[in-house]
Amino acid sequence: xxxxxxxxxxxxxxxxxxxxxxxxxxxxxxxxxxxxxxxxxxxxxxxxxxxxxxxxxxxxxxxxxxxxxxxxxxxxxxxxxxxxxxxxxxxxxxxxxxxxxxxxxxxxxxxxxxxxxxxxxxxxxxxxxxxxxxxxxxxxxxxxxxxxxxxxxxxxxxxxxxxxxxxxxxxxxxxxxxxxxxxxxxxxxxxxxxxxxxxxxxxxxxxxxxxxxxxxxxxxxxxxxxxxxxxxxxxxxxxxxxxxxxxxxxxxxxxxxxxxxxxxxxxxxxxxxxxxxxxxxxxxxxxxxxxxxxxxxxxxxxxxxxxxxxxxxxxxxxxxxxxxxxxxxxxxxxxxxxxxxxxxxxxxxxxxxxxxxxxxxxxxxxxxxxxxxxxxxxxxxxxxxxxxxxxxxxxxxxxxxxxxxxxxxxxxxxxxxxxxxxxxxxxxxxxxxxxxxxxxxxxxxxxxxxxxxxxxxxxxxxxxxxxxxxxxxxxxxxxxxxxxxxxxxxxxxxxxxxxxxxxxxxxxxxxxxxxxxxxxxxxxxxxxxxxxxxxxxxxxxxxxxxxxxxxxxxxxxxxxxxxxxxxxxxxxxxxxx
Amino acid sequence: xxxxxxxxxxxxxxxxxxxxxxxxxxxxxxxxxxxxxxxxxxxxxxxxxxxxxxxxxxxxxxxxxxxxxxxxxxxxxxxxxxxxxxxxxxxxxxxxxxxxxxxxxxxxxxxxxxxxxxxxxxxxxxxxxxxxxxxxxxxxxxxxxxxxxxxxxxxxxxxxxxxxxxxxxxxxxxxxxxxxxxxxxxxxxxxxxxxxxxxxxxxxxxxxxxxxxxxxxxxxxxxxxxxxxxxxxxxxxxxxxxxxxxxx
Numbered sequence: 001x002x003x004x005x006x007x008x009x010x011x012x013x014x015x016x017x018x019x020x021x022x023x024x025x026x027x028x029x030x031x032x033x034x035x036x037x038x039x040x041x042x043x044x045x046x047x048x049x050x051x052x053x054x055x056x057x058x059x060x061x062x063x064x065x066x067x068x069x070x071x072x073x074x075x076x077x078x079x080x081x082x083x084x085x086x087x088x089x090x091x092x093x094x095x096x097x098x099x100x101x102x103x104x105x106x107x108x109x110x111x112x113x114x115x116x117x118x119x120x121x122x123x124x125x126x127x128x129x130x131x132x133x134x135x136x137x138x139x140x141x142x143x144x145x146x147x148x149x150x151x152x153x154x155x156x157x158x159x160x161x162x163x164x165x166x167x168x169x170x171x172x173x174x175x176x177x178x179x180x181x182x183x184x185x186x187x188x189x190x191x192x193x194x195x196x197x198x199x200x201x202x203x204x205x206x207x208x209x210x211x212x213x214x215x216x217x218x219x220x221x222x223x224x225x226x227x228x229x230x231x232x233x234x235x236x237x238x239x240x241x242x243x244x245x246x247x248x249x250x251x252x253x254x255x256x257x258x259x260x261x262x263x264x265x266x267x268x269x270x271x272x273x274x275x276x277x278x279x280x281x282x283x284x285x286x287x288x289x290x291x292x293x294x295x296x297x298x299x300x301x302x303x304x305x306x307x308x309x310x311x312x313x314x315x316x317x318x319x320x321x322x323x324x325x326x327x328x329x330x331x332x333x334x335x336x337x338x339x340x341x342x343x344x345x346x347x348x349x350x351x352x353x354x355x356x357x358x359x360x361x362x363x364x365x366x367x368x369x370x371x372x373x374x375x376x377x378x379x380x381x382x383x384x385x386x387x388x389x390x391x392x393x394x395x396x397x398x399x400x401x402x403x404x405x406x407x408x409x410x411x412x413x414x415x416x417x418x419x420x421x422x423x424x425x426x427x428x429x430x431x432x433x434x435x436x437x438x439x440x441x442x443x444x445x446x447x448x449x450x451x452x453x454x455x456x457x458x459x460x461x462x463x464x465x466x467x468x469x470x471x472x473x474x475x476x477x478x479x480x481x482x483x484x485x486x487x488x489x490x491x492x493x494x495x496x497x498x499x500x501x502x503x504x505x506x507x508x509x510x511x512x513x514x515x516x517x518x519x520x521x522x523x524x525x526x527x528x529x530x531x532x533x534x535x536x537x538x539x540x541x542x543x544x545x546x547x548x549x550x551x552x553x554x555x556x557x558x559x560x561x562x563x564x565x566x567x568x569x570x571x572x573x574x575x576x577x
Numbered sequence: 578x579x580x581x582x583x584x585x586x587x588x589x590x591x592x593x594x595x596x597x598x599x600x601x602x603x604x605x606x607x608x609x610x611x612x613x614x615x616x617x618x619x620x621x622x623x624x625x626x627x628x629x630x631x632x633x634x635x636x637x638x639x640x641x642x643x644x645x646x647x648x649x650x651x652x653x654x655x656x657x658x659x660x661x662x663x664x665x666x667x668x669x670x671x672x673x674x675x676x677x678x679x680x681x682x683x684x685x686x687x688x689x690x691x692x693x694x695x696x697x698x699x700x701x702x703x704x705x706x707x708x709x710x711x712x713x714x715x716x717x718x719x720x721x722x723x724x725x726x727x728x729x730x731x732x733x734x735x736x737x738x739x740x741x742x743x744x745x746x747x748x749x750x751x752x753x754x755x756x757x758x759x760x761x762x763x764x765x766x767x768x769x770x771x772x773x774x775x776x777x778x779x780x781x782x783x784x785x786x787x788x789x790x791x792x793x794x795x796x797x798x799x800x801x802x803x804x805x806x807x808x809x810x811x812x813x814x815x816x817x818x819x820x821x822x823x824x825x
Contacts, residue, residue, distance in 0.1 A: 313678030317664075324666045385629055386662040386723065389651055390679040572647065576629040577590070 014116025043128030071217030074226030088169025143235020163259030224251035314399020339363035361437035368408030369444030393571035404445030446560035498545030580762035610777030661720035713740035
């Protein structure tokens with residue numbers, strides 16, 4: 001018998017799942033802060049701008065909506081589809097308590113409930129913008145139509161992208177279930193795809209109108225979903241095309257109408273499907289496949305026997321966990337994005353050659369330091385008590401340092417050297433940059449355990465279906481990245497051109513504090529900081545170029561040594577309260 | 578010879594008194610059944626005795642080493658917490674090899690011992706399967722092996738038979754008795770009272786942070802004096818708030 005009231009049940013599931021997401025956010029202050037930034041701060045800025053410039057906005061003469069606007073919306077829509085598909089594959093491939101849910105209501109009810117939950121999550125992020133856009137349309141331009149068309153257009157835009165993203169996500173999951181080839185090569189295929197999609201979008205958004213781009217926003221405007229923007233601007237000085245409004249409405253509506261049954265069917269197949277085995281027929285005889293042993297798993301990254309056995313084991317374990325559970329490295333996205341943005345800046349400004357090698361020296365140093373030892377106590381999980389009772393703090397901390405020092409330092413130096421090939425720098429500068437990369441990586445590796453142990457994260461977060469991933473705390477990542485990134489950037493600046501470093505110092509220690517104190521109304525402070533800036537600017541370049549790097553390296557050395565001993569102390573004095 | 582001894586061992590969390598002036602002495606080679614209802618302070622006591630938690634006051638020694646000397650304690654004890662401490666990413670054999678390495682045990686001898694214990698606990702066939710795929714009982718067995726791998730003179734076991742099927746539970750009980758026969762002191766905390774009745778030489782009952790009874794199971798149940806109480810009856814009487822208040 002068909003389930004009666006399934007849509008009501010779906011709505012209940014959707015609302016319940018949405019509330020669970022909100023509650024889980026409350027427990028993670030860092031994520032909550034980031035989550036609030038977009039839906040609250042951005043609309044707030046728009047609202048303030050709209051109030052400030054209300055007069056000017058009202059005086060704008062009507063003009064035709066440029067094609068680029070629809071193109072921009074389309075490209076964002078496509079990127080968000082990718083993001084939702086990715087979320088479906090990695091995090092939301094099923095509902096919590098799946099056996100209970102699927103024996104209580106139909107899979108269609110659950111599937112639609114999950115669409116509703118995702119829709120609510122997306123809408124929650126957009127509520128501020130919807131309110132501000134609708135408010136501006138109604139109050140500034142006096143458009144009553146905006147009160148209706150903007151929410152409709154945004155709902156259709158988000159609804160169509162959620163449905164499309166989830167449909168693609170479930171289709172991918174079903175393919176992975178049924179194809180041993182895809183299951184075996186999912187990382188090889190998925191990682192490049194993810195990187196391409198993840199970097200293509202910001203590149204297009206930032207450079208969409210640049211002459212050198214082969215594809216511009218106007219070219220992408222042929223995609224009908226983007227035409228919803230013609231509907232959104234009804235009642236404003238921007239004039240959209242009526243035919244495109246209708247086209248956008250019809251197309252997005254069609255996507256939802258086709259997508260929902262598709263999701264229902266895909267989930268029914270996926271949730272009740274047994275995955276095919278990765279192994280040959282012989283596997284049927286042997287129920288479990290032995291995993292390769294630890295040392296062969298880490299392959300060439302073995303740890304030499306010059307280190308004591310406990311230190312070696314901790315180091316090998318760090319490498320092994322990273323190889324077997326790459327999801328643990330989700331926190332590296334932050335420094336990666338930072339590095340990517342520097343490269344993007346270099347790309348856009350035509351100074352990629354000058355920027356790439358120095359950026360590489362700093363970014364790789366940060367990344368290497370954050371691979372193994374940014375959350376050593378939390379990483380141990382339930383093993384922490386046994387580890388503490390089995391090994392001394394000195395051997396444990398040394399084990400955490402070994403992978404980075406042994407493999408990270410050469411990698412950092414090699415990558416910096418390779419990227420310097422396209423730089424305009426002299427061979428001496430390149431060599432100095434390579435050495436700097438090595439030094440920075442040593443410091444980065446050395447301070448990571450202390451920061452990770454001082455700011456540990458013990459609670460697991462959900463990455464993919466795993467509930468046991470404990471990425472470092474955001475504060476630990478930011479502290480570590482800043483501790484290496486800021487002095488590290490100054491050090492590479494000294495290597496490339498001491499004048500840049502001197503200007504950087506003058507800005508950091510003089511002009512910026514002067515600006516802030518000036519804004520705060522403390523004129524005495526502002527003039528004092530201006531004096532500091534002038535003093536720095538007046539420093540002899542030769543002296544600054546010689547003293548600056550030495551002082552930075554010495555400071556780094558002291559910090560590294562103190563961090564090492566601090567980490568040992570933290571491990572030895574750890575208590576289970 | 579005394580394996581574990583405490584004198585007025587106390588742990589206080591703010592205004593909450595978790596363990597109150599606990600004093601006992603356990604000779605070597607015995608199995609000490611440590612009982613108490615949830616929240617009685619058993620885990621806190623075990624953590625203090627294993628050096629994982631500093632007492633608020635009082636003293637304790639395990640294998641003659643003060644419980645505040647974590648370095649010294651490493652050699653003296655093995656610990657199996659209630660939640661099996663394992664890495665899901667590792668195989669059973671890798672986990673044990675790793676712990677042997679952390680303890681700096683000679684490689685060949687430790688490998689032989691790992692194989693022997695895997696065989697005794699019927700885990701050899703699954704030793705190269707990742708722990709993530711293990712059943713609860715298999716996880717418990719691997720965690721038990723890692724607690725006794727270095728042949729410590731004192732072993733602390735917190736609910737070691739929890740989640741085990743009857744056959745595996747029996748194997749582990751026999752292992753515990755074997756440990757004691759070889760001179761190892763076993764400090765056994767469990768809620769499964771028949772296990773305590775079967776293997777413990779002495780039983781200590783903790784209630785609201787205080788040791789309310791300590792004796793052999795036979796003396797506690799009155800078997801020696803023709804009594805007919807079970808350990809469960811004794812436990813329930815001693816840990817019933819109303820009865821304790823009336824007696825007091």
